[in-house]
Amino acid sequence: MLLSVLPAAPAWLASYQHHELLLGRGLGVLGAWALLNLGLSGYQLPRTDRRTWLHHFHLMNCAWAFVNSVLAAVGILRTHPGRPPLGFTPAAALADEQLTGHVFLFNAALDVGYLLIALWLLTRAQTPAATRPARQLGYGRSVQLQGAFLLVFDLVMWALLR
Template identity: 45%
Template sequence: MRHLVFFACLLGLLAAGPLRAQSGAADTLRPAARPAAAGPLAAFDAERRRFDQRGLAALGSWAAGNLLVSGVATGQTDGSAHYFHQMNIGWGAINLALAASGYAAARRAARAPTAGPTGRAGAVRGQLRTENIYLFNAGLDVAYVATGLFLLEKSHNPAADNPNRWRGYGQSLLLQGGFLLLFDGAQYAAHHRHGQALYPLLSRVRLGPGAVAVVLPLR
């Protein structure tokens, strides 16, 4: 029982960050207002939602795989492997809930009636909010990996209580944190490339040896 309480507390502390950050990402899928008529900004906003939906589908698939594989393996293993799969189940449940709620929010936003134009400024704010959320998540992912390394190191301490537990939890954190770091990095890169269309002036900045140039079109 003491081990289960420890597991629940550890998972709750580690999940507090992604719950806040990923719920913020879902908010970007529900803009307060979207262009009333089809146009470049409306198409841009729709494409941004498609990026997020594809990402949430990937996160949900990863979470479901964790629940399936570790759900079976946790009852068939012992030692550090048992704790590894135990932690994976907790992460899978949280990630699946986040992915499902975010995907549902995206579908509702796509079906909701438009509420008037937001303009380029609103689109830029939404784009920056999305990029910043994924950057924040990536920072949390690095913290998960660092915590996993700490737990692995702790498992080598001869005085550690139940080193198998520390080793299994540490290995799980390395796996989950590593995946989420790749996921958030890929999502940020995709959104950042997509967002360049909103910054025509910045897209014309050219860097050279000891110089910065701005390329302006003649027509």
């Protein structure tokens, strides 16, 4: 009975809250990916020979995990899934939603750049004149894995938040 007395939220507010909930959940996926990388590669890193490509792969995965975990945590803390800040307007909600979409598209373009850098590192590691080919191979495979995940993640988030 009490629920029928409460006024319904405006459509723009419901849309914004849905947007923020999806954003928070997506950033939770990014955080889980970071923790998975940190757990697996953090465990394996001291157990691999420093002269092998696998050591460099795990080292780079740990670096990516740190950055991704910070981005996920900051992003989650900045979302407002329950109630927007005071004075928030429909125009501000729309601008925020559009900016978020642009950020994910921009990140997807960066991810393509990461994949190109990975390809360059992997190709360079195979050349006879390569200096420290194990490091280039390990870093290249890590950047390839992280770039591929982030490309899929950013494109899925962009599509979901549209």
